[in-house]
Amino acid sequence: VSILAWLIPLALALGALGLGAFLWALRSGQFDDLDGAAERILFDDD
């Protein structure tokens, strides 16, 4: 059972990592222009 003491915090840390990544992406404006992002992938320069 003592393995729980490791596994639970580990699971939580991994989840928190994902949450942090999402919140960072949101803050840095990556969700601001979803329509534009879909079009930009087709530009062949930049």
Added chain:
Amino acid sequence: MTALAVADPPSEAVAAVDGYVQTEGGLHRLHLMVDGVHCGGCVRRIERALAADPAVESARVNLTTRRLTVAWRGPEELAGHLLRTLADLGFRAVPYDPAQLATAEDAAERQLLRAMAVAGFAAANVMLLSVSVWAGHAQGMGEATRALLHWFSALIALPAIVYAGRPFFASAWQALRRGRTNMDVPITVGLVLAAAMSLFETVRGGEHAYFDSAVMLLFFLLIGRYLDRRARGRARGTAARLLALNAEAVTVLDADGRARALPARQAVPGMVVLVATGERIGVDGRVVDGTSEVDTSLITGETLARPVGPGEVVFAGTLNHGAPLRLAVSAAGEDTLLAEIVRLMELAEQRRARYVVLADRVARRYAPVVHGLALATFLGWTLFAGLAWQTALLYAVAVLIITCPCALGLAVPVVQVIASGRLLQGGSLLKSPTALERLAEIDTVVFDKTGTLSRGAPALQDTAALDPEALRRAAALAGASRHPLARALCAAAPAVPLARGVEEMPGRGLRWVGPDGEVRVGSRAWCGIADPHDSTLPELWLSVPDQAPVRFAFEDSLREDAAEVVAALEARGLEVELLSGDRAPAVAAVAARLGIARWRAGCTPADKSARLAELAREGLRALMVGDGLNDGPALAAAHVSLSPSSAIDIAQNAADAVFQGARLQPVLELLDVARRADRLIKQNLALALTYNLFALPLAVLGQVTPLIAALCMSASSLVVVGNALRLGRRRAA
């Protein structure tokens, strides 16, 4: 020639940029709203053209909001140059202050997304722990381990609920403070009680904690709430758009004949204003000098240009097609007819904001019942069954959790998201979150004529009867002009090479000197024709030396499926009515061809709006379909409204939904999808209530463990979502 030099349109936006440029450490930044950005191609053209200037550090267009942010180093005055670059590309840009336009809506959507992320994280992790606890119940987990797992759950769930529950708490608090209740009140009560009771159980080392139910509930509800917001589409504020129309500058002629640019709202009655060819008129006024044709579609909805001469009145917002005009200003800014129409519209919009959505109407009845039952459960167990108050409270909270309107919260938004997705495929965009609900209720359809039932652009008549050679000759000249009739002529004869060296005489016609003499295309007078065959239709003439002149007549033709759609609407038991600003004979002819019995001609914007208010007083629920600024107030006053995507921005803003394409068929599709969605929403609500009917007795009897609660809630949500998905399938019939 001096007149022409003055007639150059003032570099309108340049004057208005002052005060919008933000400078920080030598880097200037300007935010612009750009008109006419439709696709990735436009984005690329703008960004490339601006970035070509070495001073520009960055230029980025947001395609969703149609806004451009450009940053550059060097002189601040470069702003004017950048705007001209945009204008050369054909995009009109208007600066705005981002602080003013950072709407509460955007902020709310971001907060919802963050809350959803946090709730999702918490739900996944708490569920992980809960599964261990449930397994432990079966296999005999030690009390200490269970307590540890409960404590971990509490550690995750409580902060998550406090953070992610805020949208619901805030809305519930607002409703309660005004003495009302909405869907968020039972949600809040359920969440808070579930969290508090679970914490209490954890502290005293009890067997059951409902953290998982609480967070999962929150997560599902936030999904519903977020979808609800997304379904509103790209509704943009009317105010922001109007700003773009009003920001234009006018060229004022001083007493000594010198021209200077002045913001339109600063013009004073009595001033003389010069309007160049192709320029939008910025003020209301009377023509002092010049004859021209004015496109009044923005005000009257009439797409065929109206000839004007000295003494006639023109309005702000109309477009000068022909020759330069001098106007004596009669009203500017807030006093113009344009501003008056906008005020009418805002008034009507406020009236409509009182609509209460079905989900809230259900919630108003639902909340008191649920809370009453929970209270009855508590009192029943303590007073009559003699249970300890803690246990009785536990049962009462279980009632609240199980009846918490999780499925109710999903029932409406899921259907709406699927419906709007389906409509989007068909080219219709829903803008108002309640558009579907209101569409399903209508019993009357009111059409505007020009641009709605008709295409809104002149088309050449009797193409078959015309001599193809004459058409080719005329089109070869017409290609040089941007006049609407010339363009219609070109559209009727595609692939005709342009003649070189065509001269345009604004307001009169085109001239080209070929090998066999001078060829002219233009008005009757321009081609020197004394034809007694008079016509009310707009026309162009072609005169070629030694040949009989040829007449081209134009008419704004009806959309090809207009008659079918009107018939289909009547077959569905709807009353169809036609309101137009056009002259009576034209309206009568259209009404007769489409089989519309009730029609009115010569309606002003106020008349249209008044007619819709009258319908509403008679208890009828009207759908208004219109496209012009003159329809704006009526669109806002109707029970629900539609605009074709060719409509002007203000009409599109006032409308609840916008449809694309040359056909009218999307109107039917919208109605049918709305009616099916309405049925599905009602089914979903019924399903959600049925589920409660089954789960409630279990909860009242105190038989609901966290496992059962989790299963019930997930199952009911899945059933509701599954039922909604049926809308996405093509109809069998």
